[in-house]
Amino acid sequence: MLELLPPLNDHNLPWMDTIHPIVVHFVIAMALIAFVFDVVGVVWRKPALFEASFWNLLFATGAIFVAIIFGQVEAGLAAPYGASRHLLDIHTTIGWSLAGVLSLLAAWRYVLRNRDPQVLPLSYLGAGSLVSALVVVQMLLGDRLIWTYGLHTVKVVAAMREGLI
Amino acid sequence: MVSLPLLTMPLLLELAYAPEQPPVEQIAQMLGANGLPYSLPIHPNLVHLTIGLFVIAIAFDVVGALYPLEKRVFRFLALPITRGGFHDVGWYNLLACCLVTVFTVAAGFYEMLTAVPLPDVRSTFGLGGMTTMLWHGVGGVLVLAIITAMTVWRGVQRYVWRRDMGRQVQWLYLAVGVVMYAVIGLHGTLGAQLAAEFGVHIAADQLLQAGADLHTALP
Numbered sequence: 001m002l003e004l005l006p007p008l009n010d011h012n013l014p015w016m017d018t019i020h021p022i023v024v025h026f027v028i029a030m031a032l033i034a035f036v037f038d039v040v041g042v043v044w045r046k047p048a049l050f051e052a053s054f055w056n057l058l059f060a061t062g063a064i065f066v067a068i069i070f071g072q073v074e075a076g077l078a079a080p081y082g083a084s085r086h087l088l089d090i091h092t093t094i095g096w097s098l099a100g101v102l103s104l105l106a107a108w109r110y111v112l113r114n115r116d117p118q119v120l121p122l123s124y125l126g127a128g129s130l131v132s133a134l135v136v137v138q139m140l141l142g143d144r145l146i147w148t149y150g151l152h153t154v155k156v157v158a159a160m161r162e163g164l165i
Numbered sequence: 166m167v168s169l170p171l172l173t174m175p176l177l178l179e180l181a182y183a184p185e186q187p188p189v190e191q192i193a194q195m196l197g198a199n200g201l202p203y204s205l206p207i208h209p210n211l212v213h214l215t216i217g218l219f220v221i222a223i224a225f226d227v228v229g230a231l232y233p234l235e236k237r238v239f240r241f242l243a244l245p246i247t248r249g250g251f252h253d254v255g256w257y258n259l260l261a262c263c264l265v266t267v268f269t270v271a272a273g274f275y276e277m278l279t280a281v282p283l284p285d286v287r288s289t290f291g292l293g294g295m296t297t298m299l300w301h302g303v304g305g306v307l308v309l310a311i312i313t314a315m316t317v318w319r320g321v322q323r324y325v326w327r328r329d330m331g332r333q334v335q336w337l338y339l340a341v342g343v344v345m346y347a348v349i350g351l352h353g354t355l356g357a358q359l360a361a362e363f364g365v366h367i368a369a370d371q372l373l374q375a376g377a378d379l380h381t382a383l384p
Binding site for chain 1: 199204205206209210212213214216217218220221225244245247249250251253254256257258261283286289353354357358360361362364366367368369370373374378379380383384
């Protein structure tokens with residue numbers, strides 16, 4: 001499979017730079033703002049925010065599958081070392097789970113919106129807060145892979161190729 | 166000629182008050198291996214929000230503007246839509262983007278104070294660390310200014326100029342938004358290079374530069 005990709009560069013990637021962190025902008029930002037808009041919409045009684053929240057959630061749900069595809073390819077080329085191997089495993093597991101969880105939440109939201117777009121039950125807000133927390137945990141795990149362990153950075157890839165790590 | 170001693174006087178006074186060490190050195194004891202007083206940088210996390218919110222705001226205003234073309238597609242998908250709903254996303258996402266980006270830029274400048282780009286590195290763009298950081302810093306303020314201006318522009322279109330119109334945005338606004346995609350893309354690439362190529366605030370990169378063994382330094 002990997003020989004189908006172009007040769008690897010100094011980021012150990014077949015493309016210019018990591019794509020996964022770019023795609024996750026749209027999962028993190030859209031999933032979190034959907035919850036914020038829901039809460040503000042309920043508190044200030046602004047149903048227009050519910051509509052904005054719905055579309056953001058739908059977009060986040062679509063984007064997470066793209067994020068997983070690039071995440072899997074780039075994780076496969078990341079050459080994790082030390083505790084980052086374990087972190088990458090958890091990040092992968094939560095990532096796939098989050099795809100399921102976000103899909104369920106979006107499906108629930110679709111049904112709610114079809115019934116009455118002006119109202120949100122409290123139970124949905126509760127679920128939204130849990131999913132948002134999971135998104136933040138997943139973001140922090142990904143943060144450690146890059147900001148602590150420097151996976152796919154030029155310096156770490158060079159050290160890996162010299163056999164230092 | 167007479168004024169020369171007068172001119173050099175303030176200069177000498179300034180020198181007399183020069184701090185013993187640069188400000189970054191004064192807090193050096195508080196910084197971790199990543200060059201920050203905390204374990205993960207804040208700026209890149211806020212960047213998710215700035216970029217995501219801006220891109221989706223413009224995208225949904227484009228969808229709202231092209232509404233007459235896509236009506237049938239959404240009916241086929243059994244997804245109830247209103248044109249106003251798309252423009253709601255365009256407005257509220259941009260408003261949120263504007264508010265968040267103030268903090269994105271603020272965090273970026275704080276973290277730039279303690280940034281140490283790896284020496285002797287040339288980026289893919291052929292720039293050095295300091296030059297890349299300067300462009301990314303100046304660019305960040307410019308991007309914030311443009312996002313703020315666009316938010317005001319968008320708000321006036323929504324609530325004043327085009328309040329009673331189906332298409333809530335001017336074509337020029339959408340064109341500026343698409344140009345900003347390119348600007349933010351370029352700007353974000355500079356930021357990504359600061360991390361992945363210059364190792365700014367990446368613990369592993371900075372430890373390797375200091376000659377540490379990652380097996381023991383980052384178990």
